[in-house]
Amino acid sequence: xxxxxxxRGNVAxxxxxxxxxxxxxxxxxxxxxxxxxxxxxxxxISVSDSAIAEVVAKLPPLSGIVAHTSxxxxxxxxxxxxxxxxxxFYPLQTFSKNKKLEYNKIPFYIxxxxxxxxxxxxxxxxxxxxxxxxxxxxxxxxxHIASVLSCNFVNHLWALSDTYLAEGGLDFNDLIPLLSETxxxxxxxxxxxxxxxxxxxxDRNIIExxxxxxxNKQDLRNIYAILSDSILRMYWK
Amino acid sequence: xxxxxxxRGNVAxxxxxxxxxxxxxxxxxxxxxxxxxxxxxxxxISVSDSAIAEVVAKLPPLSGIVAHTSxxxxxxxxxxxxxxxxxxFYPLQTFSKNKKLEYNKIPFYIxxxxxxxxxxxxxxxxxxxxxxxxxxxxxxxxxHIASVLSCNFVNHLWALSDTYLAEGGLDFNDLIPLLSETxxxxxxxxxxxxxxxxxxxxDRNIIExxxxxxxNKQDLRNIYAILSDSILRMYWK
Numbered sequence: 468x469x470x471x472x473x474x475r476g477n478v479a480x481x482x483x484x485x486x487x488x489x490x491x492x493x494x495x496x497x498x499x500x501x502x503x504x505x506x507x508x509x510x511x512i513s514v515s516d517s518a519i520a521e522v523v524a525k526l527p528p529l530s531g532i533v534a535h536t537s538x539x540x541x542x543x544x545x546x547x548x549x550x551x552x553x554x555x556f557y558p559l560q561t562f563s564k565n566k567k568l569e570y571n572k573i574p575f576y577i578x579x580x581x582x583x584x585x586x587x588x589x590x591x592x593x594x595x596x597x598x599x600x601x602x603x604x605x606x607x608x609x610x611h612i613a614s615v616l617s618c619n620f621v622n623h624l625w626a627l628s629d630t631y632l633a634e635g636g637l638d639f640n641d642l643i644p645l646l647s648e649t650x651x652x653x654x655x656x657x658x659x660x661x662x663x664x665x666x667x668x669x670d671r672n673i674i675e676x677x678x679x680x681x682x683n684k685q686d687l688r689n690i691y692a693i694l695s696d697s698i699l700r701m702y703w704k
Numbered sequence: 705x706x707x708x709x710x711x712r713g714n715v716a717x718x719x720x721x722x723x724x725x726x727x728x729x730x731x732x733x734x735x736x737x738x739x740x741x742x743x744x745x746x747x748x749i750s751v752s753d754s755a756i757a758e759v760v761a762k763l764p765p766l767s768g769i770v771a772h773t774s775x776x777x778x779x780x781x782x783x784x785x786x787x788x789x790x791x792x793f794y795p796l797q798t799f800s801k802n803k804k805l806e807y808n809k810i811p812f813y814i815x816x817x818x819x820x821x822x823x824x825x826x827x828x829x830x831x832x833x834x835x836x837x838x839x840x841x842x843x844x845x846x847x848h849i850a851s852v853l854s855c856n857f858v859n860h861l862w863a864l865s866d867t868y869l870a871e872g873g874l875d876f877n878d879l880i881p882l883l884s885e886t887x888x889x890x891x892x893x894x895x896x897x898x899x900x901x902x903x904x905x906x907d908r909n910i911i912e913x914x915x916x917x918x919x920n921k922q923d924l925r926n927i928y929a930i931l932s933d934s935i936l937r938m939y940w941k
Contacts, residue, residue: 539910559878561885561900574878598878609872612914612928613865617879618886619901620931621858626895626938628850635846641796641811641835642847642854643891648798649855650887654880658863663798664856673776677849686934691849693930694857697923701863 468591471504471529473497473522474513477562478536482513485570485595497522507531509591511556516540523548532584539611541604542578554579554588557607558596559614570595576602576610627687659701666698705828708741708766710734710759711750714799715773719750722807722832734759744768746828748793753777760785769821776848778841779815791816791825794844795833796851807832813839813847864924896938903935 545553575592579585629639665673782790812829816822866876902910
């Protein structure tokens, strides 16, 4: 199999490494599209979301499938721009350039303009990972929203805790063993079963006491109230 | 040093293990307080929060210090009930009975009815852990609120993501490599510096698109809106 990878960023770099020894790889700078090998099975566009449309518009004629690697870009970006076969080849992981990754465990989400195209992209991803799934653009959007909830918002709760603890002369690092334990639990239990804390116990006295402690911190207080209510609704109605 | 530990639960069991070989330990069932050794340096009450007051009321006369191990119980629970010296000896960790723990890394928070008492409790905790701090009841409350934000609410966001992904035929387990990465980052960066996602980038188009995707999920939509606003306020005002 022959694969072009357009891009020099973190995802492109890791894909090149992951495919090494398994397929013939041609990595091309997005500003030198004239250097693309036109005779390949798959051309992967692995550039920033905002640059995908421009690369698509400038693609020379290519045989094979064209696919992008973005979680938040719909497959429709190719419509009318790429003749015939195109798709999405999306690895769900944060990539830092110098970090070693177990590629075999990275989930890949595949979409194709037709069944055969999807199957070929699926097969290519299966050379790298044992966790490859079909997912349409709607499902990728759902994955993106879930990542915002599960990673971005989680980190923000930690940032708010850091500030709040520092104001009391306390150190957020002391919480890290607890965070690790919270994280470890969801590796074996579903999060709904792993829930602890005052709200899941229905302990409204503690909730009220915490809310009154946060009286002059409007932002924290709102977040505390809305998340406690959400837990109470999940377990107590 | 001689220490009584009242309780048979997870915290009591781990404290007995942690003190093993370092002090003389007497573990006593809370229903057999008549078996307490009256001649000890410290008596630790390590029972459920709601049972502490009852144990305190039934304590026989003891020499030495009496302390409880609860994060959310103020030191004032001893006032007028225990003569002279009392305090709090609070290890910040979730304890499961059969799990091995590195006791040396568990943060201990100490409070005492007077300076000398606090110092003695501090010294006892230092036999177990290299991370012992003084903290008054106000600071312990702050720690408790921060734990709710950083662990309980975080787990709830994962539970909401799990449900939302399952509705779309997707698997929460696919997110676990991303969660681990999010967790690993705050071991070396402060969470405020580790923040990623649409809100910290100020990408209001993505935020709006996600909110409209969540239109008929009032609970998720509110949480998404309030946490995105909080991130926008932290970085963009």
